[in-house]
Amino acid sequence: EDHHAILSLIPPSMAATAVQANAAAGGKGWSCFGAPALPDDSLTGFFNTPWLSVWAPGHGADALPKGTGTPLPAGSLVIMQVHYNLLVGDKPVSNSLVLDTVPVSNAVVPLHMGLMLAPPDLPCPTGVTGPLCDRAASLADQANRFGSGQILTVDFIEHFCGHDPSNPPSGDTTSCDWPVERAGYIVRAQAHMHLLGRSFSMVLDPGTPQQRTVLDVPNYNFDYQKAYNLSKAIAVKAGDTIRITCSYDPTLAQKLPILRKAPAHYVTWGDGSSDEMCLGGVWTSKSLPNPHSSA
Numbered sequence: 168e169d170h171h172a173i174l175s176l177i178p179p180s181m182a183a184t185a186v187q188a189n190a191a192a193g194g195k196g197w198s199c200f201g202a203p204a205l206p207d208d209s210l211t212g213f214f215n216t217p218w219l220s221v222w223a224p225g226h227g228a229d230a231l232p233k234g235t236g237t238p239l240p241a242g243s244l245v246i247m248q249v250h251y252n253l254l255v256g257d258k259p260v261s262n263s264l265v266l267d268t269v270p271v272s273n274a275v276v277p278l279h280m281g282l283m284l285a286p287p288d289l290p291c292p293t294g295v296t297g298p299l300c301d302r303a304a305s306l307a308d309q310a311n312r313f314g315s316g317q318i319l320t321v322d323f324i325e326h327f328c329g330h331d332p333s334n335p336p337s338g339d340t341t342s343c344d345w346p347v348e349r350a351g352y353i354v355r356a357q358a359h360m361h362l363l364g365r366s367f368s369m370v371l372d373p374g375t376p377q378q379r380t381v382l383d384v385p386n387y388n389f390d391y392q393k394a395y396n397l398s399k400a401i402a403v404k405a406g407d408t409i410r411i412t413c414s415y416d417p418t419l420a421q422k423l424p425i426l427r428k429a430p431a432h433y434v435t436w437g438d439g440s441s442d443e444m445c446l447g448g449v450w451t452s453k454s455l456p457n458p459h460s461s462a
Contacts, residue, residue: 168260170250170440171359174219179242181216186244197248218280219245221448223359225391232354232396234456236275239268252440254425276456278354283409285343285445286324288335289363289417289434299432302337309437321436340414341445344373347407355450356382357394361443362426363415363434364389369447371401373410381409381449394448400455413445 177185189196219237222229231237239245247264251257269275291300299305309317322332328343330336358367369382381401417434420426420441429441436444 168251168255168258169222169224169262170252171224172222172247172249172262174221174264175246175248176217176219176237176239177244177246178217179240182242182244185246197246218282218448221357221394223392224389225393229394230396231278231450232456234274234276235278235354235450235452236269237280238271238277239266250438250440252425254428254440274457276452276454278450278452279349279351281345281348281449281451283343283345283369283411283447283449284324284327284436285341285411285413286321286328286330286335286436287341287413287415287434287443287445288337289339289415289443290337291431291433292418292421295421295431297431299430302433302435305433306435308432309435309439309442313438317437324436339417340412342410342412343445344408344410347403347405347409349451349453350404351451351453352400352402352455353381353397353449353451354400354456355394355396355448357392357448358382358384358387358413359392359444359446359448360387360389360413360415361440362389362423363417363419363443364413364445365416366414367445367447368412369449370410370412371403372407382447394450400452403451409447409449411445411447415443 219239245264245266247262249262251260288302291297299308306318306321324343325332325335356369358369360367364387367382367384367387368380371377371379371381379401381397382395420429420431420434426441432441434443436442
């Protein structure tokens with residue numbers, strides 16, 4: 168029933184705002200969809216609200232690279248957001264959170280998690296028809312399911328990746344280039360798609376003599392997602408480019424029993440399990456971790 172869980176780190180400076188936002192909602196927290204972005208639910212807020220960690224099917228007892236950690240300043244708050252997949256039912260689900268913490272020390276290298284997105288635009292497969300196979304109608308359905316902010320999110324990703332939001336390129340593959348914002352070392356990487364995902368790649372400085380593959384997942388499986396600790400850290404500098412590429416098999420929507428419950432539709436970026444994502448996560452550090460650290 169759990170599609171994924173995200174832990175958002177609310178810094179001390181925003182803690183009072185988070186408490187007020189929760190109180191305004193009657194203590195019921197945030198919507199399951201979108202993100203618990205502060206000071207509001209805008210896309211700017213989404214990117215400015217750092218992720219502390221993320222869980223998805225297949226992660227298991229996932230551990231950060233030896234000698235690294237994510238800073239948790241005194242006075243911070245943690246928001247746990249869980250997406251549930253109602254296509255498999257609506258039985259009550261119990262979730263818990265356990266944080267492994269160590270005191271701040273020079274032995275622990277702080278990590279920064281960055282996100283890179285690309286916009287899926289998957290037409291209905293040949294021979295599959297339905298009113299939602301029209302892209303505009305499918306987006307309107309998303310707005311009905313998750314709120315009008317979903318369309319703004321889709322348009323933002325399309326625009327950032329150089330597409331015309333009203334007429335983006337469609338097909339079974341999507342990619343997008345993202346700038347590296349700070350110098351350091353990539354020590355960990357992850358791919359995230361939904362049930363139509365087939366392969367994922369993350370490439371540093373594509374098309375240059377310095378091109379290097381950071382992560383290659385040739386046989387993506389939603390039920391076996393992982394964040395991979397790199398065997399050797401990769402040095403990056405501000406201004407470098409990282410390209411993520413995702414490929415899909417839209418015919419799986421008619422083959423997988425869980426997806427056959429959803430109406431045929433033009434698939435775009437969306438929070439639902441029958442929608443899609445192309446998301447890459449990278450964890451970077453300013454210095455190389457100490458592999459002999461006890462942390």
